[in-house]
Amino acid sequence: MNSNTAVAGGSGNTFQFLLQELKPRGPWLTPFNVISIPIILAGLVILVIRFIYGLGSVTNLSQEFPWGLWLGFDVVTGVALAGGAYVITFVVYVLRVEKYYPIVRVTVLNGLLAYMFYGGALLFELGRPWHAANPFIGNSFGFSSVLFLICWHFMIYMVAAFVEFSPVIAEWLHWEKTRKFLKSLTLGAVILGVTLSMLHQSGLGAFFLMAKPKVHPLWWSDFLPILFFVSSIYAGLAMIIFEGTISHRVFKDLIGPEHHHSFEDIMLGLAKGAAITMFVYYVFKALLFIHGKQWSLINDGWGYWYLLEVIGFVLVPAFMFAFGFRNRSLNTIRIASVLALLGIILNRLNVSIITFKWYETVHYYPTWQEIVVTLMVIFSEIWFFRWVVTRMPVLNARH
Numbered sequence: 001m002n003s004n005t006a007v008a009g010g011s012g013n014t015f016q017f018l019l020q021e022l023k024p025r026g027p028w029l030t031p032f033n034v035i036s037i038p039i040i041l042a043g044l045v046i047l048v049i050r051f052i053y054g055l056g057s058v059t060n061l062s063q064e065f066p067w068g069l070w071l072g073f074d075v076v077t078g079v080a081l082a083g084g085a086y087v088i089t090f091v092v093y094v095l096r097v098e099k100y101y102p103i104v105r106v107t108v109l110n111g112l113l114a115y116m117f118y119g120g121a122l123l124f125e126l127g128r129p130w131h132a133a134n135p136f137i138g139n140s141f142g143f144s145s146v147l148f149l150i151c152w153h154f155m156i157y158m159v160a161a162f163v164e165f166s167p168v169i170a171e172w173l174h175w176e177k178t179r180k181f182l183k184s185l186t187l188g189a190v191i192l193g194v195t196l197s198m199l200h201q202s203g204l205g206a207f208f209l210m211a212k213p214k215v216h217p218l219w220w221s222d223f224l225p226i227l228f229f230v231s232s233i234y235a236g237l238a239m240i241i242f243e244g245t246i247s248h249r250v251f252k253d254l255i256g257p258e259h260h261h262s263f264e265d266i267m268l269g270l271a272k273g274a275a276i277t278m279f280v281y282y283v284f285k286a287l288l289f290i291h292g293k294q295w296s297l298i299n300d301g302w303g304y305w306y307l308l309e310v311i312g313f314v315l316v317p318a319f320m321f322a323f324g325f326r327n328r329s330l331n332t333i334r335i336a337s338v339l340a341l342l343g344i345i346l347n348r349l350n351v352s353i354i355t356f357k358w359y360e361t362v363h364y365y366p367t368w369q370e371i372v373v374t375l376m377v378i379f380s381e382i383w384f385f386r387w388v389v390t391r392m393p394v395l396n397a398r399h
Contacts, residue, residue: 014173021391036379043376046369047124055127058369065357065364070125073374074353076204078118080228083236084196085111085161093190099172100266105168105394106180106247107235107240109385112161117381123199124373146207153200160193172392202229208351216355218297218306221288224351230284230384231344234277237270238317238340245334251389256396268325271333274340282314302358309350313343 050058056219061068086105091097123129133139135151164184170179205228212220221227248255248263297303320336323329353364 007242017173025390026348028054032382036383039372040376041377042147043373046373050124050369050373051129055125056366059125060123060364060367060370062364064360064362066338067352067356068125068364069353069366069370069374070121072349073345074118074121074377076119076352077348078114078231078289079098079201079204080232080344080348081239081341082111082114082118082242083197083201083232085236086194087233088240089164089190090194092127093187094194099262099269101350102256103240103244103266104263106244108161108164109168109388109394110239110243111236112158112165113381113385115154115158115161117377119158121374146203146232150200150207152202153196153203155197155240157193157200160189160196163189164193167392168392186211197232198229201232202226204228211356214357216302216349217290217292218294218302219347219351219355221292223284223288227281227284230277230281231347234274234281234340237274238337238344240268241274241333241337242271242341244259245337247389247395251395254347254389254395258394264328264330267330267333270330271321271325271336275318275325278314278318278340279319282310284312285314302355305350309343309346313339313346317343 046058055061059070085108088104092100092104110146123132126132135147136146136155138145138148163182166182167179167186170176170182202225205224205226208215208220208224209222244263244267256316275379298307317336317339320332320339324332357363
């Protein structure tokens with residue numbers, strides 16, 4: 001039995017079908033498996049030590065530096081990289097741009113998994129993870145706190161993203177009536193998901209508004225919520241280009257011929273959108289810099305670091321996206337997507353970790369255990385993504 005076989009005859013056959021689908025497929029000794037499996041196992045061991053002996057046993061976190069790599073990358077950065085889901089669903093289902101329909105399912109899957117794995121990783125950095133429900137109920141925070149809003153936005157958005165993806169699961173199980181019902185909920189789920197994405201992407205920026213004395217003035221601004229929201233758009237588009245390029249090669253046998261033919265046009269359209277958004281983001285940054293009269297702040301190491309981020313990883317890839325679109329150069333677009341992703345990672349880490357309390361003589365540096373756990377989260381998401389794509393009709397409705 002495979003994913004093309006109809007699931008019929010009641011729950012017994014469905015259960016047998018699921019057991020069959022859980023079996024591994026393909027060779028095990030692949031480069032990715034050889035690298036990822038030891039890291040995942042090591043990360044699990046580190047997490048056991050962390051939950052037994054506390055954060056101090058595996059991290060460099062302290063009362064002075066309570067936010068580390070697990071929050072700065074897994075949550076603050078990971079959520080931005082998942083921005084492509086709300087952008088593409090809005091373009092396809094609301095604006096009715098059918099050209100991007102072939103990538104809707106895989107983009108929604110990426111967004112859903114990113115929130116599940118990166119949002120779930122927040123529990124690793126909470127000193128008392130059993131109190132994780134407190135922000136949801138407003139306990140000790142209040143119902144008007146930014147943390148209360150972000151937590152609820154995260155949770156409801158994950159529900160909306162799952163509803164958007166659920167027709168694929170029903171189609172995989174050949175539950176036709178269920179699929180039709182779930183598909184009728186798609187537009188409502190998309191509108192809700194887009195609204196929530198705008199709120200929590202900007203909400204993460206609002207979260208750092210309270211840290212004005214602690215974040216370097218080159219990175220702190222009253223407009224952080226707007227900057228976080230705009231940057232999440234091009235970060236999501238760049239992630240789609242990057243992931244789509246890899247998936248188009250790794251899973252080429254699962255992609256329908258019509259998708260192969262439209263792949264170039266889709267990449268060019270995404271590059272155009274990324275270029276426009278990055279130029280808008282750069283103009284915002286330039287206006288804030290000029291209006292804030294921050295010229296004196298760029299004459300030291302932090303100023304050079306800021307220029308590297310804004311020029312090297314925003315303005316340069318923006319021009320590369322524009323050049324690649326104009327000249328139909330996919331290689332240029334791919335390189336630009338990598339630079340844009342590095343730029344968004346650098347920006348979010350600068351705001352949350354690197355420039356946090358830049359004036360202190362002793363700074364936070366992640367331990368090797370924190371790095372291994374972060375890699376574990378990334379590899380685990382890729383494993384789950386691969387399992388879903390090779391079994392469910394994600395890349396091709398007829399798979």
